[in-house]
Amino acid sequence: xxxxxxxxxxxxxxxxxxxxxxxxxxxxxxxxxxxxxxxxxxxxxxxxxxxxxxxxxxxxx
Amino acid sequence: xxxxxxxxxxxxxxxxxxxxxxxxxxxxxxxxxxxxxxxxxxxxxxxxxxxxxxxxxxxxxxxxxxxxxxxxxxxxxxxxxxxxxxxxxxxxxxxxxxxxxxxxxxxxxxxxxxxxxxxxxxxxxxxxxxxxxxxxxxxxxxxxxxxxxxxxxxxxxxxxxxxxxxxxxxxxxxxxxxxxxxxxxxxxxxxxxxxxxxxxxxxxxxxxxxxxxxxxxxxxxxxxxxxxxxxxxxxxxxxxxxxxxxxxxxxxxxxxxxxxxxxxxxxxxxxxxxxxxxxxxxxxxxxxxxxxxxxxxxxxxxxxxxxxxxxxxxxxxxxxxxxxxxxxxxxxxxxxxxxxxxxxxxxxxxxxxxxxxxxxxxxxxxxxxxxxxxxxxxxxxxxxxxxxxxxxxxxxxxxxxxxxxxxxxxxxxxxxxxxxx
Numbered sequence: 001x002x003x004x005x006x007x008x009x010x011x012x013x014x015x016x017x018x019x020x021x022x023x024x025x026x027x028x029x030x031x032x033x034x035x036x037x038x039x040x041x042x043x044x045x046x047x048x049x050x051x052x053x054x055x056x057x058x059x060x061x
Numbered sequence: 062x063x064x065x066x067x068x069x070x071x072x073x074x075x076x077x078x079x080x081x082x083x084x085x086x087x088x089x090x091x092x093x094x095x096x097x098x099x100x101x102x103x104x105x106x107x108x109x110x111x112x113x114x115x116x117x118x119x120x121x122x123x124x125x126x127x128x129x130x131x132x133x134x135x136x137x138x139x140x141x142x143x144x145x146x147x148x149x150x151x152x153x154x155x156x157x158x159x160x161x162x163x164x165x166x167x168x169x170x171x172x173x174x175x176x177x178x179x180x181x182x183x184x185x186x187x188x189x190x191x192x193x194x195x196x197x198x199x200x201x202x203x204x205x206x207x208x209x210x211x212x213x214x215x216x217x218x219x220x221x222x223x224x225x226x227x228x229x230x231x232x233x234x235x236x237x238x239x240x241x242x243x244x245x246x247x248x249x250x251x252x253x254x255x256x257x258x259x260x261x262x263x264x265x266x267x268x269x270x271x272x273x274x275x276x277x278x279x280x281x282x283x284x285x286x287x288x289x290x291x292x293x294x295x296x297x298x299x300x301x302x303x304x305x306x307x308x309x310x311x312x313x314x315x316x317x318x319x320x321x322x323x324x325x326x327x328x329x330x331x332x333x334x335x336x337x338x339x340x341x342x343x344x345x346x347x348x349x350x351x352x353x354x355x356x357x358x359x360x361x362x363x364x365x366x367x368x369x370x371x372x373x374x375x376x377x378x379x380x381x382x383x384x385x386x387x388x389x390x391x392x393x394x395x396x397x398x399x400x401x402x403x404x405x406x407x408x409x410x411x412x413x414x415x416x417x418x419x420x421x422x423x424x425x426x427x428x429x430x431x432x433x434x435x436x437x438x439x440x441x442x443x444x445x446x447x448x449x450x451x452x453x454x455x456x457x458x459x460x461x462x463x464x465x466x467x468x469x470x471x472x473x474x475x476x477x478x479x480x481x482x
Contacts (some may be wrong), residue, residue, distance in 0.1 A: 007181070008181075009177075009178050009181050010092075010443075011441075011443055012443060012446040012447075013324065013327055016320050016323055016324055016327075017095075017099055017319065020096070020099045020100045020317060020320050020321065020324065021100055021101070023100070023102060023317065025316070026320060031139060044155045049179075049182070050183065051182045051183030051184050051185050054182060059197065
């Protein structure tokens with residue numbers, strides 16, 4: 001989420017956008033209380049938001 | 062085309078061939094579209110294209126009828142002319158009754174997106190969903206009936222970074238069942254008389270001056286004014302995409318309705334912040350409204366007087382408390398006109414654009430210090446949210462729920478509360 005807020009456009013709305021993209025509750029996204037599977041979904045959504053295939057941060061395993 | 066615009070002075074609405082048209086800038090158009098495109102578990106692109114095909118079919122059908130145009134090439138030329146007049150770019154049709162290719166240059170969405178996000182984001186999917194729907198509508202209205210054609214953007218300059226986009230159109234084996242526009246919608250019968258606010262701003266004088274500006278697409282088919290890319294957007298396109306999107310969201314993931322609504326409100330906020338901010342820093346504002354600005358609250362009235370000049374309905378600030386709050390009535394808001402013609406009575410207030418737009422004027426004046434003419438860029442806008450004390454709006458009376466008019470109240474919320482839905 002920190003990466004998304006730093007590099008994605010409209011940083012004040014990035015959590016809401018990611019909530020809509022991932023279907024995950026936005027307060028859970030903000031708190032970082034996510035399962036490994038949800039983290040993977042979030043990673044993909046952030047990459048998609050920036051139009052990249054991969055992000056220069058580790059993909060959750 | 063300017064001569065074909067119809068101005069309803071009493072209701073402060075503008076129409077073109079029977080369709081209400083409103084001014085919106087690329088900040089609004091892009092943010093709203095992005096919100097609808099974001100969840101890939103909804104067919105957002107389908108919502109955008111279909112709505113464009115339906116609404117523009119109604120507009121073009123009305124245009125061909127009003128202008129008495131029968132001939133194919135003339136119909137296509139008028140369709141291209143209207144597209145440019147509205148500020149969406151330029152279309153070059155190479156089509157027959159079975160379909161064909163259309164080249165789009167100076168696309169409002171693609172150029173707007175490149176200027177706003179192009180340095181930060183690498184777009185991988187085409188962006189011109191409105192133009193795709195428009196092309197299908199133009200062929201429907203020229204050769205067939207609503208829903209006869211389908212279209213697809215095969216090259217998009219927001220993706221390729223070239224100077225043009227390409228749209229392919231084909232005649233479908235069977236017309237799709239689509240819904241035409243409700244036109245002007247459910248209009249107010251008679252404008253209400255609100256108490257005159259205490260201000261030196263003459264709303265009617267501001268309206269007349271702005272209505273007199275010859276804002277139309279230039280040789281590129283763009284309306285470059287007040288430092289933004291403007292469009293004369295068919296109001297029912299905005300209405301249809303926002304309400305269908307929320308309906309879909311409710312059906313699939315009802316728990317995310319609040320998120321969708323908050324993002325649509327933000328499209329209204331960002332729109333007003335940039336467009337009105339730039340208007341308030343313009344020579345036109347200084348010349349026209351400047352002499353009426355005696356107190357800070359007059360800046361708020363000036364802002365709402367501008368809002369009531371853009372085809373959005375009759376906006377009137379009823380009360381402005383300096384630095385604290387404002388109460389604004391909208392009589393015959395374009396969102397409510399559409400809603401009441403398309404759905405049963407609303408359970409909750411549903412004028413989302415206005416819910417975001419009303420507090421944006423307060424934020425411009427009391428948080429953005431627009432009187433000091435700051436540089437209105439992304440950095441400035443982002444900082445506004447980090448400072449806290451933002452104004453938020455609530456729709457306290459809703460015509461779509463049965464009240465005689467819509468009313469909004471904007472007041473400050475504290476600290477991080479400003480980011481809540």
